[in-house]
Amino acid sequence: MAYKYDVIPIVHEELPLLKYFNIPNQIIGDRWKMSNNSKCVQLKAGFYYNCSREFDSLGNITMDGYLQSWRYFEHAKETIKMIFKFRGNCESKVRKYLESISKEGYQRVCIHVRRKDRDNKHMIKVGYNVAEKDFFERARNFYVSKFSKVQFIVVTDYKMWCRRNLKDVDISPFNDVGDDLALMSMCDHAIITGGTFGWFGAWLSGGTVLYFKGYPRPGSWLDLQTNRNDYYPPYWIGIS
Numbered sequence: 001m002a003y004k005y006d007v008i009p010i011v012h013e014e015l016p017l018l019k020y021f022n023i024p025n026q027i028i029g030d031r032w033k034m035s036n037n038s039k040c041v042q043l044k045a046g047f048y049y050n051c052s053r054e055f056d057s058l059g060n061i062t063m064d065g066y067l068q069s070w071r072y073f074e075h076a077k078e079t080i081k082m083i084f085k086f087r088g089n090c091e092s093k094v095r096k097y098l099e100s101i102s103k104e105g106y107q108r109v110c111i112h113v114r115r116k117d118r119d120n121k122h123m124i125k126v127g128y129n130v131a132e133k134d135f136f137e138r139a140r141n142f143y144v145s146k147f148s149k150v151q152f153i154v155v156t157d158y159k160m161w162c163r164r165n166l167k168d169v170d171i172s173p174f175n176d177v178g179d180d181l182a183l184m185s186m187c188d189h190a191i192i193t194g195g196t197f198g199w200f201g202a203w204l205s206g207g208t209v210l211y212f213k214g215y216p217r218p219g220s221w222l223d224l225q226t227n228r229n230d231y232y233p234p235y236w237i238g239i240s
Contacts, residue, residue: 001051001055001063001072004076007055008025009025012026012027013029019087020178021084037061038054039061040054040062040064042066044227045065046066046068046226047069047226051063066196069227069230070203084204086181086182090178093174093179093182095186097183101153101170106150106151109140109143109153109188109190110155110183110201111140111153111156112155112190112192112193112195113154113157113166114156114193114198115130115131115157115193116158117157118130119158125220126222127220128215128222131194135193138239139210140191143191143208143210153170153172153187154171154172155180180197187205189208189210190202193211193215195215199231209235209237211237211238211239212240213238213240
């Protein structure tokens with residue numbers, strides 16, 4: 001947004017992302033308390049909100065919300081990916097792991113499986129649908145048909161389920177979310193099942209992205225909080 005409106009973006013020194021990313025323009029302590037400040041608030045997680053009215057002012061702007069729409073980033077995505085580089089210790093750890101499982105001439109596809117906190121009747125009713133084994137088989141077949149030589153690497157919050165249901169895959173050995181996000185970003189392509197982590201991991205990775213069309217569950221409360229045209233980039237491919 002700062003790129004679009006030609007202003008200076010700043011982040012507070014306590015932003016959790018700074019553990020993993022060396023983001024510039026950090027503000028320390030009380031200097032964070034800005035005067036002449038207004039907010040651009042994204043009330044629904046999966047909707048794009050046009051902040052042009054707020055940015056027309058001469059004051060300071062605070063962005064607030066999930067900002068989970070490709071429309072916020074598309075015009076500046078190369079700049080953002082250049083800035084959002086992982087810190088050295090995180091990147092080197094992931095590169096070392098990828099080298100240890102490397103297969104020459106293979107395309108790396110990261111499968112993000114979010115399931116553990118959502119595999120119950122209440123969460124599914126609300127709209128947090130989970131993808132089942134058949135979805136992953138169809139998604140894998142897509143990449144094998146497209147590239148022939150494909151290595152699948154799994155990032156998940158439910159390793160036990162993945163070991164039981166996904167065969168011929170490498171499952172991330174990491175327990176830190178930053179390492180797993182870096183792993184997603186360093187793969188060539190991504191398969192995602194739903195959720196903020198998978199969305200941003202796929203966006204950072206680039207390549208061909210397949211997503212679970214059943215998320216959010218059509219007609220659910222979460223579906224009403226989501227505009228699919230805003231949420232999923234038009235060049236991502238949805239399958240059920």
